[in-house]
Amino acid sequence: MMNSTEIAKIAGVSRSTVSRVINNYSNVSEETREKVLRVIKEHEYVPHASARMLAGSQNKVIGLFIIDLIHEEVGLKNRITKSPYYLEFTSSVIETASEMDYLVLVHIIHSVAGYEKIKESFYNKTISGGIFIGQNDDDESIKTIIDRGYKVVLLDQSIRPEDATYNQCMIVNADNYNGAYCATKYLIDKKHKQIAHITGGTVKFSSKDRIRGYKKALEDAGIEVNKNLIVNSEFVENAGYEAAKKLFNGNSEFSAIFASNDKIAFGAIKAIQERGLKVPDDISVIGFDDIESSKYFNPPLTSMKMKLGEMADIATKSIVASIEGETKPSINVVPVSLVERESCGILQ
Amino acid sequence: MMNSTEIAKIAGVSRSTVSRVINNYSNVSEETREKVLRVIKEHEYVPHASARMLAGSQNKVIGLFIIDLIHEEVGLKNRITKSPYYLEFTSSVIETASEMDYLVLVHIIHSVAGYEKIKESFYNKTISGGIFIGQNDDDESIKTIIDRGYKVVLLDQSIRPEDATYNQCMIVNADNYNGAYCATKYLIDKKHKQIAHITGGTVKFSSKDRIRGYKKALEDAGIEVNKNLIVNSEFVENAGYEAAKKLFNGNSEFSAIFASNDKIAFGAIKAIQERGLKVPDDISVIGFDDIESSKYFNPPLTSMKMKLGEMADIATKSIVASIEGETKPSINVVPVSLVERESCGILQ
DNA sequence: TTGTAAGCGTTATCAT
DNA sequence: ATGATAACGCTTACAA
Numbered sequence: 001m002m003n004s005t006e007i008a009k010i011a012g013v014s015r016s017t018v019s020r021v022i023n024n025y026s027n028v029s030e031e032t033r034e035k036v037l038r039v040i041k042e043h044e045y046v047p048h049a050s051a052r053m054l055a056g057s058q059n060k061v062i063g064l065f066i067i068d069l070i071h072e073e074v075g076l077k078n079r080i081t082k083s084p085y086y087l088e089f090t091s092s093v094i095e096t097a098s099e100m101d102y103l104v105l106v107h108i109i110h111s112v113a114g115y116e117k118i119k120e121s122f123y124n125k126t127i128s129g130g131i132f133i134g135q136n137d138d139d140e141s142i143k144t145i146i147d148r149g150y151k152v153v154l155l156d157q158s159i160r161p162e163d164a165t166y167n168q169c170m171i172v173n174a175d176n177y178n179g180a181y182c183a184t185k186y187l188i189d190k191k192h193k194q195i196a197h198i199t200g201g202t203v204k205f206s207s208k209d210r211i212r213g214y215k216k217a218l219e220d221a222g223i224e225v226n227k228n229l230i231v232n233s234e235f236v237e238n239a240g241y242e243a244a245k246k247l248f249n250g251n252s253e254f255s256a257i258f259a260s261n262d263k264i265a266f267g268a269i270k271a272i273q274e275r276g277l278k279v280p281d282d283i284s285v286i287g288f289d290d291i292e293s294s295k296y297f298n299p300p301l302t303s304m305k306m307k308l309g310e311m312a313d314i315a316t317k318s319i320v321a322s323i324e325g326e327t328k329p330s331i332n333v334v335p336v337s338l339v340e341r342e343s344c345g346i347l348q
Numbered sequence: 349m350m351n352s353t354e355i356a357k358i359a360g361v362s363r364s365t366v367s368r369v370i371n372n373y374s375n376v377s378e379e380t381r382e383k384v385l386r387v388i389k390e391h392e393y394v395p396h397a398s399a400r401m402l403a404g405s406q407n408k409v410i411g412l413f414i415i416d417l418i419h420e421e422v423g424l425k426n427r428i429t430k431s432p433y434y435l436e437f438t439s440s441v442i443e444t445a446s447e448m449d450y451l452v453l454v455h456i457i458h459s460v461a462g463y464e465k466i467k468e469s470f471y472n473k474t475i476s477g478g479i480f481i482g483q484n485d486d487d488e489s490i491k492t493i494i495d496r497g498y499k500v501v502l503l504d505q506s507i508r509p510e511d512a513t514y515n516q517c518m519i520v521n522a523d524n525y526n527g528a529y530c531a532t533k534y535l536i537d538k539k540h541k542q543i544a545h546i547t548g549g550t551v552k553f554s555s556k557d558r559i560r561g562y563k564k565a566l567e568d569a570g571i572e573v574n575k576n577l578i579v580n581s582e583f584v585e586n587a588g589y590e591a592a593k594k595l596f597n598g599n600s601e602f603s604a605i606f607a608s609n610d611k612i613a614f615g616a617i618k619a620i621q622e623r624g625l626k627v628p629d630d631i632s633v634i635g636f637d638d639i640e641s642s643k644y645f646n647p648p649l650t651s652m653k654m655k656l657g658e659m660a661d662i663a664t665k666s667i668v669a670s671i672e673g674e675t676k677p678s679i680n681v682v683p684v685s686l687v688e689r690e691s692c693g694i695l696q
Numbered sequence: 697t698t699g700t701a702a703g704c705g706t707t708a709t710c711a712t
Numbered sequence: 713a714t715g716a717t718a719a720c721g722c723t724t725a726c727a728a
Contacts, residue, residue, distance in 0.1 A: 013699085017698060044467075047722070048473055049473055050722090053398040053704090055723040059398070087434075094456050095456060106442055107446070108439060266644070352705065363716095365713085370706095375713060401706085404719090405706085
């Protein structure tokens, strides 16, 4: 096999010179450089990545950790598959990284056991930094990694200026609070007063922040928050379906639902329709995320669009900059926007 | 930083013994093993991946190359994002690999320049094998890699027993031919005789094979193939839209369309509806792939479902087995199945 | 500008 | 069962 010694021999120079050429050092005569380059090309020589790393150069690999914890009883393999939400983010990370000459090692974590592997990837130097998405807010395992001094970008993490850990990493969030506020306000502007909210639970920051936005919008409009109209759920279709049924079985009337994400909205609409009601004629529904299926849905779903591509871009650029030692901790909040379709109507 | 020398020192043994423990060799006394293990755990020591590799052990990383060549004039970033088709495959590969203790380095290739990077990953030993998806049939660049003796799994590659290269790699295909046959036959059984086909072009194996299946089904039913009813396109929505318009502007009547994938079907249906026609009342449409949006589409799209998860599973297990030196070249054809929804009707 | 030699953290070979 | 030592292929002082 080809190695730098071989190349050096053929080119009639020393290994150090070959190394200099490869790393584009200036202290090489044009003549030698060209000669070496020619030999390299001719023999299709590519330096051994592990050897380079061992000898001291940073590796250009970032880890992308998609966390999708599954309750054991569910046991669904590939649940992430059901979540198109991550695709755009993931592919954007890969694209951006690729442009910056970085590679992306993607991990999908379903089990607590999988958490162990995360540390390994950092400790054994397989990656130079990591981007986390899907984890619960204020995750202890991840904090350990940050505390160890590894480069980390967190998506969907609440801002806690008092927590030293979070002053050593980078955070990228969608503007969940204002997005939820806007979604709720949109319903209010359509004359709705009894607006239910199906949440995404209480462990994800995004869900918690959307609840806040929902309440604030109600409050600002002088509408009292009705606890019976807030039902906790999870970011999957079936949970939305069950939550809507619970809403119907409750004692409070409602003419609109703000679902914490589109999957929940899909499930809720299914429950509404099963009851013989129509969306938006009888009940209006607005979602969050604007996943691809939403525009094909019947009725096309009104939703809050996240700029996932942009968020991925920020995350990737941050981590790379951080690896290359150029930047400091940062907090980024990326705006969301309303995508108006046909699932909300004016209350008669 | 912790390394094997440190661990050895603390445990009071030599580096070789530490290495033996890590690699689970049998020639270590239980006593020593436990002592070393304890020290390792206590100090959270993880061996340096590059060092291990350099010293001879295989690395457990496989490359996943998602090829999505973009015509320059289009210039859309993240086009793969528009193709949920890959998400299920990608996540399944990662899941399965993870179960086998392998990591996945994902590459998305848009440009010819990106092709260079592929070779690099193999040559510099970053990966021990690669899975390719989305490439054109009979891709020369990839053949070079196979010829060099690297482990490769190809998705969507035509079977060419006469080509030595393809006897050195593994191939995983969906049963496009029978799937297309079945889709067309489904339409024929619904009394359609004038069945158009919007193809996915002539460079992807899947598209070519679907054309074959379509023609054969017609033939078997005694229906003559009408070239005017076959229009080439691409696996994206807008191409389907344009193709359908071309069909309407042609001289041949048709009552049904077999679209080479669901995105094309979406585009075609849009064109049909813009013409004031209804699906399935006026024109029936069947797709292929059964992507997630299809069940939400209006009307819900009848389609041929690929077992992407299973294909990913086979691909991953094949590449791992091959890396670990256990298997030989293979060809796998995974069946597809009809998912009947509401986009096809019986011709009156 | 170029070459020499040490070192990166493992594993493998050979002794003991 | 354990330890010493030589690779593995590169980068990087240090010398020349």
